[in-house]
Amino acid sequence: MTRKYFGTDGVRGRVGEAPITPDFVLKLGYAAGRVLCEGQSATRGHQRPTVLIGKDTRVSGYMLEAALEAGFAAAGVDVMLAGPIPTPAVAYLTRALRLDVGVVISASHNPYYDNGIKFFSGRGEKLPDEVELAIEAALDGEMGCAESANLGRASRIDDAAGRYIEFCKSTFPNEFDLRGMKIALDCANGAAYHIAPRVFHELGAEVIAIGREPNGFNINDKVGATAPAALCQFVIDNSADLGIALDGDGDRLMMVDAAGELYDGDKLLYVIARGQKAQGRLAGVVGTLMSNLGFQRAIEALGAPFVRAKVGDRYVLETLIEKGWKLGGENSGHIICLDRHSTGDGIISALQVLAALREQKKTLKEACADLEFYPQKLVNVRMASRCDWQSNAKVTAAIGQAEAELGELGRVLIRASGTEPLLRVMVEGREAARVEALADAIAAVVRAEFC
Known part of the structure; x- marks a missing residue:
């Protein structure tokens, strides 16, 4: 069945344009509430379902939070409001408080004028496809209202941040601390601005921070994991031991070493994988179609299997569950450590990197010394x-010729953008000049045939 509203990570768009309008979000809350109530009647009798709502720091969060709250209440669902907290905090609290659903109001790394609604199940995982499809079906119906005696109530969780901070700290080994380490932290003016500094400070680090003064409009604006140049310079200017960059909703991670060099998701996954291998608990690693071939080779050199999922942390998680493995992620910085959390978490991923460095007594640079990235060229x-x-013979011929030249030491990936009329042509191999020439050649054939 074709999805009308839900993408790979909830419902997202520009605020004020369908579907991110107050009337639609009101109805979305009502539709999700009705699906919840129907499910509850089959499993828990007349007990009223409860949802948790968290948000990032976008100014539109106030409006959308109120709309969601009203929709759920109209459906007969109780609401707990957590205020601005990271997306993975909502997943954790939903599970820890034994609630039915967690809802996050966030557009992740997008600019402030975008926003979105994403859901977690009571187990802190993305909603199953059948539940999302049931919500979409309910959206096509008329919005109603429960009888007054059955309307939902709303309350606020005053200690949401504190609960999540303690959970994050619990994922760091008890035998280690961060004393003697100076950490530069970039919170992206997002949902982790009041949480991440406390986590690293309470584990013993000296913390200096940027991107921790949100005003509703500056989320991800020249700061955060998608704009790491500011942190690279901040690390150098302040002689920090390393830097940690999160994105607007706190589920994405980039790191910087003392020299200002950036480490993406592939490199950080490798550091964690090395640590797990040393402890004898690395079953396998899931990457994506965009994971660097050099990263794949390095994981395989550790003696661990590696598989690629489609791009998107949702697909990484699905593959991890299918394989029964615990570690996976994307080069964009979404890292999933299923032995620590049910979803990707920037703070917890950073703590796993730091734990591996502490245990191996290495710097980021030293821990990645055996990791050789292959040159990549991406043409949009x-x-x-x-x-x-x-189905185009000339395009497939150009791809086949490139693959024959690269052999086992390279690869070609062609994929359509999910949001724009773009065809992404990526070539990867050992020789940068050859990679660039092949990517340009394939792109030229595509342009000649279709542009």
């Missing part, structure tokens, strides 16, 4: 409309 070809490039 803008199309007039979406095209069936897989």
Whole structure:
């Protein structure tokens, strides 16, 4: 069944434009509430379901929070409001408080004028497909209202941040601390601004921070995991031992070493994998189609299997569960440590990197010494409309020729953007000049055929 509203990570868009409007979000809350109530009647009798709502620091969060709260209440669902907290904090609190659903109002790393609604199940995982489809079906119906005696109530969790801080700290080994370490922290003016500094400070680090003064409009603005240049310079200017960059909702991570060099998700996954291998608990690693081939080779050199999922942390998680493995992620910085949390978490991932460095007595640079990244070239070809490039003989011939030249020491990846009329052409191999030439050659054939 084709999805009308839900993407790979909830419902997202520009505020004030469908579907991110107060009337739609009101109805979304009501529809999700009705699905919840129907599920509850089958499993818990007449007990009223309860949802947790958290948000990031966007100014539109106030409006959308109120709309969601009203929709759930109209459906007969109780609401607990957590205020601004990271997306993974909502997943944790939903599970820890034995609630039915967690809802996050956030557009992650997007600018402030975007926003979105994403859901977690009572187990702190993304909602199953069948539940999202049931909510979409309910959205097509009329909005009603429960009888006054059955309306939901709202309350606020005053200690949401404190509970999550203690949970994060619990994932760091008891035998280690961060004393003697100076950490530069970039909170992206987002949901972790009042949480991440306390986590690292309470574990013993000296913390200096940027991106911790949100005003509703500056989330992800020239700061955070998607704009790490500010942190790279901040680390150097303040002689920090390393830097940690989160994104607006706190589920993405980049790190910087003392020299200002950036470490992406692939490199950080490798550091964690090395640590788990040393402890004898690395079953396998899940990457994505965009994971660097050098990263794959390095994981395999550790003696661990590696598989690729589709791009998106949702698909990484699905593959981890299917394989029964615990570690996976994307080069964009979404890292999932299922032995620590049910979803990707920037703070917890950073703590796993720091624990591995502490145990191995290495710096980031030393821990990644055996990791050789292959050169990549990505060309975005803008199309007039979406095209069936897989059936075009000239395009497939160009791809085949490139793959033959690269052999086992490279790869070609062609994929359509999910949000724009773009065809992304990526070539990866050992020789940078050859990689660039092959990527440009394939892109030229695509342009000639479809542009």
